[in-house]
Amino acid sequence: MSEESNDKEQQKKSEEQKRLEKEKRQREIEEILSEANAKTGEQLVLDELGGLKSQNELKEFALGQIPDDPEQKYDVYYKGVEKLLKKFLPEGDKYKSAREVIREEKKIFLTRGKKLDKKGIRHADSRMGYIQDMEEIMNLITKWAFESRNYFELYSLLRDKNKELGYHDE
Numbered sequence: 001m002s003e004e005s006n007d008k009e010q011q012k013k014s015e016e017q018k019r020l021e022k023e024k025r026q027r028e029i030e031e032i033l034s035e036a037n038a039k040t041g042e043q044l045v046l047d048e049l050g051g052l053k054s055q056n057e058l059k060e061f062a063l064g065q066i067p068d069d070p071e072q073k074y075d076v077y078y079k080g081v082e083k084l085l086k087k088f089l090p091e092g093d094k095y096k097s098a099r100e101v102i103r104e105e106k107k108i109f110l111t112r113g114k115k116l117d118k119k120g121i122r123h124a125d126s127r128m129g130y131i132q133d134m135e136e137i138m139n140l141i142t143k144w145a146f147e148s149r150n151y152f153e154l155y156s157l158l159r160d161k162n163k164e165l166g167y168h169d170e
Contacts, residue, residue, distance in 0.1 A: 034152055
């Protein structure tokens, strides 16, 4: 009985340790993104007069016509989603972790829940995801770019969307 009791205590301690590590990782992500967010001051300027365009115009600017064929999805991915992320995410080695956590959530979304396995392989290519998913993430990023440009908020938007769709089993 005593041995069984010790096993249960060990299991509780192990679960508690996992929970604490998970919370610590979440705090680290928040700190990384908060620090990255301090590097603002950049304005969304899309024309020579410095005027902001509406979301639909920004989407048109980034994507043009959205084709639904696999060969052109590569271009949509890089000229649309990636173009905006490169423009608005912080640059430099100091902010690499911030970019990585946001891009990981983007990739999970575009591959409909495919995460990296233990060997670091995703078994899916986000550039070839469904066009409606690419449009949805473009809308999220565009809305974020117009409204806040807070890096933690973008991470949270993507993470919450992935949770809503059941891509995170937390």
